[in-house]
Amino acid sequence: MSREPLRPRDAYRHFTPISTRWHDNDVYGHVNNVVYYSWFDTAVNSWLIEVGLLDIENGNPIGLVVETGCRYAASVEFPQKVEVGLKVARLGSSSVTYHLGIFVEGAEEPAAEGHFTHVYVDRDSRRPTPLPEAWRAVLEGIG
Amino acid sequence: MSREPLRPRDAYRHFTPISTRWHDNDVYGHVNNVVYYSWFDTAVNSWLIEVGLLDIENGNPIGLVVETGCRYAASVEFPQKVEVGLKVARLGSSSVTYHLGIFVEGAEEPAAEGHFTHVYVDRDSRRPTPLPEAWRAVLEGIG
Amino acid sequence: MSREPLRPRDAYRHFTPISTRWHDNDVYGHVNNVVYYSWFDTAVNSWLIEVGLLDIENGNPIGLVVETGCRYAASVEFPQKVEVGLKVARLGSSSVTYHLGIFVEGAEEPAAEGHFTHVYVDRDSRRPTPLPEAWRAVLEGIG
């Protein structure tokens, strides 16, 4: 279990607002640990769509999720709203690792932080493929 | 299968904005039919919290969901945002039925409409109990 | 709110076992009303795959969900297991309505019952299309 403090708000370059839902809370009355990952997934893909890199139906290459993780520091509960911070932490030849942070709307301190790694593969062969230069430029934009 | 046209926007008295999530979409690329119910649940409970009627931990009486339903007219897909229309359609002695409508943000035409019925029971005995007068007044406010 | 008794176990022709999950329970400690619909969806599609009617990637026609509903009679809670009863209740020229029942494993009395209607459309034009005769025969098999 890591013990370093969580990254602050200014460690992130883009924020995605997300509304919580009644059933994000589990039996203990707080957002279930699993739900944070649905927010990570949503923040990464929202941003990729916004900047024009993600074309679900026809895009090539396509990103496969190979690793994710999360450290939880404070609880969140419906009906709070959250903001998900995003930053590209590492750009490999065919992979991208994002850092993510969950902040209750307006809060300075993060409730959780995570990482999320995509490996890009050719749509047909499904073998790792170098990220196109145009992609690298956009991804470095939030690096 | 009912064939009446869906209720228009002005059939509702309160709107709750909800952001969609990556995995609201299913394999067909549209929001899965189940997810609409999580929006209904969220809209009803958000409103009950906003107006001060819902106190999850200590409230008495408590509402049990006894019936829900949904008719789907058009697809919604992440990353669209939706607005959930809400109205009290019927107020029984111990029950409340809501009408709900799903609208893609800014759309005039509904994507779906639903109903949702709570029966209120005593927290301890779990037997149906008349809605307090103070509740009726608030509920009639969006009737 | 309908008041007829729920359909008994022998009203169904096929049963799908489903394991519950920790976060099926909501803050009240019971399976959230929304989750029942994910079981309906799973039971219908599992059966369609089993009998060879559903080919997600290439099948034609494809089924769109146009109406669903559920009546709740008793609570279910993780870690219980459930069995979902299924029956074709109505076969239209291009639509199929299923009746569904949720039973806690081994229970005689249903915890809930629902309906679920697919309209079949041509994969390309997305207009309603008559159900192929071969499909009707299979669907009538659990009618």
Add this chain to the structure above:
Amino acid sequence: MSREPLRPRDAYRHFTPISTRWHDNDVYGHVNNVVYYSWFDTAVNSWLIEVGLLDIENGNPIGLVVETGCRYAASVEFPQKVEVGLKVARLGSSSVTYHLGIFVEGAEEPAAEGHFTHVYVDRDSRRPTPLPEAWRAVLEGIG
């Protein structure tokens, strides 16, 4: 991104069977990365209930999830069934870290592996509290 091979089947001491659901699959036709965490959560809590350590309503101490992670090696898709391997990997004075593995039913090779750490706190003060000796004995039983 870690590159060690995933742990084999015999690295685990307990297996929980879980049925997949239609909407576990996302738009790419495979189980969404988030869903694996709902299986981890379910496997850990199922086992804790089975061995009598988890009493949701009254238990003391209670476990808070402080860290989770997952590495994905192969896709899983509905309607496959999975088995979740479980093992206690580290027992701290007030924390427990589990190793988890996702196996498609009958498969030798894991589709994914994860870790999951609970810190136990006193129900009232919410401060970390040493694990009772009786708990340690049971937890060591799958260590």
